[in-house]
Amino acid sequence: MTATVVPPAPPTPRSPSGSILRPRKATGWRRFKSGLASVLFVLAFVAAAIPLIALVYYVTREGLKVFSWEFLTTELPFSQRSVDGGIGPAVVGTIVITVGATLMAVPLGVLGGIYLNEYAGKSKFGALVRFLSEILTGVPSIVMGLFIYTFWVLRVKEQTGFAGSLALACLMLPVVIRTSEEMLKLVPHELREGSLALGSRKSRTIRTVVLPHAAPGIVSGSLLAVARAAGETAPLLFTIGATQTANWNLFEGTNTALSVQIFGNANSPYIPAQERAFGAAFTLILIVFVATALARIVTVVYTRRVSGKS
Amino acid sequence: MTTEPPMTTTLTPDTTIDGVATLPPTEVDQPPAAESEVPEQEREVVFRLSEVEVFYGAARAVTGVDLDIARNEITAFIGPSGCGKTTVIRSLNRMHDLTPGARVMGTITYHGENLYSGKVDPAEVRRRIGMVFQKPNPFPKSIYDNIAYGPRINGTRKRSQLDDIVEHALTRAALWGEVKDKLKSSALGLSGGQAQRLCIARALAVDPDVLLMDEPCSALDPIATARIEDLMHELKDNLTIVIVTHNMQQAARVSDRTAFYTAEPDEEGRRVGKLVEYDVTETIFTKPGDPRTEGYITGRFG
Amino acid sequence: MTQVLDPPASGAAPEPPPPLVGGPRPPGYLADRTFRIVAVLAGVMVLVILALIIWVLFDNSLEWFREEGIGSVFSLDWAPNEGKYGAGALVIMTLMVAVIALLLAVPVSVGIALFINEIAPRRARLPIVFVVDLLAAIPSVVFGLWVLRQLASPLADIYADVHNLVKDVPILGDVFGDPSASGLAIMTAGIVVGIMIMPIVTAITREVFATTPASQKEATLAMGATRWEMIRGAIFPHSRSGVVAAVIIGFGRAVGETIAVALVIGSSQVLTENVFAPGDTLASIIANQFGEASGVQRSALIGFGLVLLAMTIVLGIIARSILRRANRRLGIA
Numbered sequence: 037m038t039a040t041v042v043p044p045a046p047p048t049p050r051s052p053s054g055s056i057l058r059p060r061k062a063t064g065w066r067r068f069k070s071g072l073a074s075v076l077f078v079l080a081f082v083a084a085a086i087p088l089i090a091l092v093y094y095v096t097r098e099g100l101k102v103f104s105w106e107f108l109t110t111e112l113p114f115s116q117r118s119v120d121g122g123i124g125p126a127v128v129g130t131i132v133i134t135v136g137a138t139l140m141a142v143p144l145g146v147l148g149g150i151y152l153n154e155y156a157g158k159s160k161f162g163a164l165v166r167f168l169s170e171i172l173t174g175v176p177s178i179v180m181g182l183f184i185y186t187f188w189v190l191r192v193k194e195q196t197g198f199a200g201s202l203a204l205a206c207l208m209l210p211v212v213i214r215t216s217e218e219m220l221k222l223v224p225h226e227l228r229e230g231s232l233a234l235g236s237r238k239s240r241t242i243r244t245v246v247l248p249h250a251a252p253g254i255v256s257g258s259l260l261a262v263a264r265a266a267g268e269t270a271p272l273l274f275t276i277g278a279t280q281t282a283n284w285n286l287f288e289g290t291n292t293a294l295s296v297q298i299f300g301n302a303n304s305p306y307i308p309a310q311e312r313a314f315g316a317a318f319t320l321i322l323i324v325f326v327a328t329a330l331a332r333i334v335t336v337v338y339t340r341r342v343s344g345k346s
Numbered sequence: 347m348t349t350e351p352p353m354t355t356t357l358t359p360d361t362t363i364d365g366v367a368t369l370p371p372t373e374v375d376q377p378p379a380a381e382s383e384v385p386e387q388e389r390e391v392v393f394r395l396s397e398v399e400v401f402y403g404a405a406r407a408v409t410g411v412d413l414d415i416a417r418n419e420i421t422a423f424i425g426p427s428g429c430g431k432t433t434v435i436r437s438l439n440r441m442h443d444l445t446p447g448a449r450v451m452g453t454i455t456y457h458g459e460n461l462y463s464g465k466v467d468p469a470e471v472r473r474r475i476g477m478v479f480q481k482p483n484p485f486p487k488s489i490y491d492n493i494a495y496g497p498r499i500n501g502t503r504k505r506s507q508l509d510d511i512v513e514h515a516l517t518r519a520a521l522w523g524e525v526k527d528k529l530k531s532s533a534l535g536l537s538g539g540q541a542q543r544l545c546i547a548r549a550l551a552v553d554p555d556v557l558l559m560d561e562p563c564s565a566l567d568p569i570a571t572a573r574i575e576d577l578m579h580e581l582k583d584n585l586t587i588v589i590v591t592h593n594m595q596q597a598a599r600v601s602d603r604t605a606f607y608t609a610e611p612d613e614e615g616r617r618v619g620k621l622v623e624y625d626v627t628e629t630i631f632t633k634p635g636d637p638r639t640e641g642y643i644t645g646r647f648g
Numbered sequence: 649m650t651q652v653l654d655p656p657a658s659g660a661a662p663e664p665p666p667p668l669v670g671g672p673r674p675p676g677y678l679a680d681r682t683f684r685i686v687a688v689l690a691g692v693m694v695l696v697i698l699a700l701i702i703w704v705l706f707d708n709s710l711e712w713f714r715e716e717g718i719g720s721v722f723s724l725d726w727a728p729n730e731g732k733y734g735a736g737a738l739v740i741m742t743l744m745v746a747v748i749a750l751l752l753a754v755p756v757s758v759g760i761a762l763f764i765n766e767i768a769p770r771r772a773r774l775p776i777v778f779v780v781d782l783l784a785a786i787p788s789v790v791f792g793l794w795v796l797r798q799l800a801s802p803l804a805d806i807y808a809d810v811h812n813l814v815k816d817v818p819i820l821g822d823v824f825g826d827p828s829a830s831g832l833a834i835m836t837a838g839i840v841v842g843i844m845i846m847p848i849v850t851a852i853t854r855e856v857f858a859t860t861p862a863s864q865k866e867a868t869l870a871m872g873a874t875r876w877e878m879i880r881g882a883i884f885p886h887s888r889s890g891v892v893a894a895v896i897i898g899f900g901r902a903v904g905e906t907i908a909v910a911l912v913i914g915s916s917q918v919l920t921e922n923v924f925a926p927g928d929t930l931a932s933i934i935a936n937q938f939g940e941a942s943g944v945q946r947s948a949l950i951g952f953g954l955v956l957l958a959m960t961i962v963l964g965i966i967a968r969s970i971l972r973r974a975n976r977r978l979g980i981a
Contacts, residue, residue: 070874074767080759081776084850087843088783091794098797147690155687157446165691167968168698174897174964175701175957176904178931182938182953187704206697213694226483230545232444234496234552235473237676239683244495245485260785267787269907270931274938295789295907302793302911310797317790328785332778457665465669467677474665499676555665 092321099318102311108319112280112292116301116309123316125282129197129293130323133276134266136201136286141208141265142258146247148209149216149254154242166217172210178270180206185274195277197291203271208261215257219250252338256331263327267320269295294320389416392556392586393438393461397452400433400442406612407433408619411452413605420578420587422601422627424594426642429607430619431590435558438588439475440468473500476549480561482541484533484548489525492533492544496552511551519547520577539570546577557581559589563596575600594643597627604630606639701957709951715944721951726917726933728941733948735930735955737919741834742929742956745909746902748838749845754895757849762879764850765857784847792911795840796832800912803839804831807924825922832914834927840908849898856890856974857883893970900963904956906931930956 106122113121148169156162184203189195223246231241247254277290294316301313391414398411408430415421423431433442440461442448454461461471473496485492493512494502502508512529516522521543525536533544542562549557559578563571578587578600591597597604605624609617623636634640713721716733723734764776807827814820827833860883868878914926915936928936930952938949 066874066877070876073876073879077759077763077767080756081763081779083756084760084783084843084846085779088779088786090798091786091791094794094798095790144690144693147687148694151687151691155684156691162691165694169694170968171961171964172694172698174900174904174960175698176906176931176960178904178906178934179701179705179953179957179960182934182950183701183704185938186708186950187700209697210694224483226479226481227485229441229444229477229479230483230485230548231495232469233439233441233472233477233479234499234549235469235471236496236499237469237680239680240499240676242683244499249486263785267785267789269787269789270935273935295787298789298793299907299911302789302796313793314797317793320787321790324785324787325782328781332781336774456668459668461668463669467668469676469680470668474668 095314095317095321098311098314102315103318107315111282112297113308114280116304116306119308121312123294123297123312123319125279126292126294126297126316127319128282128284129200129276129279129291130266130295130320132284132286133197133200133204133272133291133293134262136198137204137208137265138258138262140201141205141261142212144205145209145212145258146216146254148213149220150242150247152213152217153220154238154246169210169213172206173214175207176270177203177207177268178273180204181271181274184271189275194288195275195290196288197276197283197286199275200272200291200293201286203275204265204268207268207271208265211261211264212254212258215261216250216254219253219257220246222253223249252334256334256338259327259331259334263324263331266327267295267324269293269299272296273299294323389419391415392417392457393588394455394458395434395452396454398434398437398454399451400430400437401447401449401451402445403447405616406618408607409612411621413621413624415586415588416603417586418582418584419602420582420589420600422597422604423588423590423607424592424597424604424642425607425619425622426609427592428617428619429609431605431607432560433619434607434621435560435588435590438556438558439472439477441472441477443468473552474554475556475558476552476554477558477560478542478545478549478562481565482538482545484536484541484544486532486534488530489533489536489544490529492548493551496548500552515547515551516544518550518581519543520573520580521547537570539566539573542566542570542574543577546574550581554585556586556588559587561590561592564592571596598631601627603627606630606634606636606642608638608642702954705950705954705957709947709954711944711947712951716948724919728945731944733944735948735952737917738928738930738933738952739955740919741927742903742931744834744923744927745837745841745905745913745929746899748835748923749841749902749905750895750899752839752842753846753849753898757846757853757894757898758891760846760850761853761857762883765854766875766879766883780847780850783843788844788905788907789911791840791844792908795836795908795912799839800831800836802831803833803836804829807831807833807835811924822921823923825920825924827924828914828926830914830926832912832926833924834913834920835923837909837913837927837929837932838923840912841902841905844905844908845898845901848901849894852894852897853887853891856887856894859890860886889970889974893967893974896963896967896970900960900967903929903959903963904931906935910935 108122108127109124110120110122111124112126148165152162152166156165180203184199184206188202189199192199227245227249228241231245232238236244272293272295276293276296278296279290279292283289283291297316298313298320301309301316304310304313393415395414396412399409400407411430411434423435425431436442437450437454438456438461442450450462456471456475459466485495487495490512493515494508497508497511502511513522513526516525521540524540525544533541536544542565546557546562563574566574575596578589581587589597589601603625604627606622607619608622609619612618623630623634623639625635629635630639631643634643712733715731716723720734722736722739723732724736724740725732725734726737760776760780764773768776804827807824810824811821811827814824864882864886865878868881873881909929910932913928913932915928915932916926917928917933920927934949934952934956938946941949
């Protein structure tokens, strides 16, 4: 055993037996305090789990009242009072807007991560980019919505799904950059050297050796970012407008999304609108949970593969 | 390609024959002949290092390295930790370009050309001068793709051609028999010794002129080590090999020439690596010219 | 020192290789340059976006600054029909919501972090972390909907009880004043935001706690300390500044939380010290009013966005510098 540095302890009262082989037990009061603390920590976890369970249970119970394939595919009713109609256009909107945002933010974010980890190193500019990207992570989503509204929607004079995608992409970008940099950092340096020593160029090494190694982690992190983006409301409120019919076109015409429908119907005094809000909320939770679980699975499988074999 | 005889301070004499720098041969089986006698066979110089110093940031890692490395020989770098032997070998294929803050001063020529000239493409340098690292570093790809990686980045796309290269490289690395039935399985499943031979095969697949080996056996067991040493002997006919090793018996077994480095405090008290002695291996191990070499070797051999 | 020798096995000297310089450039040179430039540009994008956000919001809120005058930008009156566009009341209520959220979230987060790091068996850690992750994944609007539809009215009853209990106590009787009948109140918003920022505060606290060197923990345990004494004696002193940074980052998130707050805070722009009364925050008022606003009101709401941005940036910078200093002290760099 290695010796640990311990400050000199005050002389301990000799136990009746005097044997050092019998470890000195903590006194009852101290043990009680420690046990109490442990119980409190467990309770803290319970305190976090209760709202999660209550929320999921309630939203599921209410959501399942209306949830069906038809609900997911029929168009929105023209009146909040109507019991007919579903949330089809919102499902479509959430899909196209999120996909649009992902296609912009993930490639750009991965490239940004590559810049930070492979090129910037400890340079001043790299540190600045890293710092600003952390600041950007903290920018509230409503501010992104305002930004894209004033910067883009006022300029092109049209609310479109694409404007929503832009706002979501701005939110996702710093998250993807950070994940990518972290994952690239985990790629062993020897692999890069091995490739470069064969006469491979840096860009080629990054694309053929470094990225494939980091890919599962980047995919998992990006999935989490996509899941968050799919549930965002504030960036879409002023950017995508509203529509009653499904609009698959990202670049033309107004759109809608699940989150926006929930926000619009949550305060409604009409029961059918509230039910639609819960149906939409259930759908959204389903999407977000599946994406989150998928991200976890990718991570776990990947860690097992790496730690198991090398 | 005429090379002036450089002002080297190495103990090895320089001669120039037909415009190609050469080193005297190494075998010492026969009694030394008269000083004036012209050697029967001379070795062409691949690398000529003069006044080489390497800095990491402001810190000088190694200084005053002057030596010539001969073609189709195995040159070993030995010395205690921190003596700069790895630093020097990594300067031979410009691996220091990748370390921020690392600078190589002095001149290193490769077949008479300045290796660090602005016109030289580092990627081409590393294609010609392969490297095998301390820890086997197979890519997380299949065995086949590991070997084919180098040829592919250098433009070979034809499947049949790649197949030939892969078989040839694995055969040269004495690995073909063990892996020919599982070329498609992951290289991460190989044992340490196999993985290191795979890395050698991978380096051979781009048909390099020089192979640099940075403590290639330090992570391997004695049997795997012996296989790699045998392999080096076989490869020597077509390759120039430089090996860094901690293991003095290994240097004595495999190398033709040996350079002994050590670390000594400079004027400001910081330890800096330097070349102490460079000579034919047998001379280094039997009658070293410097007491520091002798101390190190005898200390190590007990 | 020349030696005579056996002729080498290889026979005649081989041809020297072709020169390094002068041959055709090996493939990939241009692609290499291009790739590098593209990567740098991607990094520059972050800078561009942040600069654009600041510039665009500033430019569009100028009308508000001019109309209101720098002095009264932070006045307490928000009354668009009277031409009063002060941000003061909203700033204060934003801070109230954030403080309530932190008071709820931080102790729970610290507890969960210690539970995961020190107490839970190794195999239980992943599922626990997963549960906290799921909490973070639930969209803000779903939280708002849930609280609005299920939690608000029971909360109103609790508020009433609490108020009755303390109504004669000075100060407390005002802070826990007459509750709104609907249960939509500053307190309700604080509770939701507290739940929402818990995952991030937990994550950062965990990271900070995990940097406590094992040698220090072992040293206290080797002296016969209980687990709690080890936590208090080794982990807390080591992590103090990191926890402060986690609190500040959680504060930044709480200030910016929008949609859930907009649904449950009750939308009242009159400043009150009563946490059981409705209120509004900078973020929630933008969400609720921007769609119908025009003219100075719109400019003022964009200005609120700018104030919000400034608050989060300042908090972010403070938190990062605390973390960086703590890391440097520990030599993590």
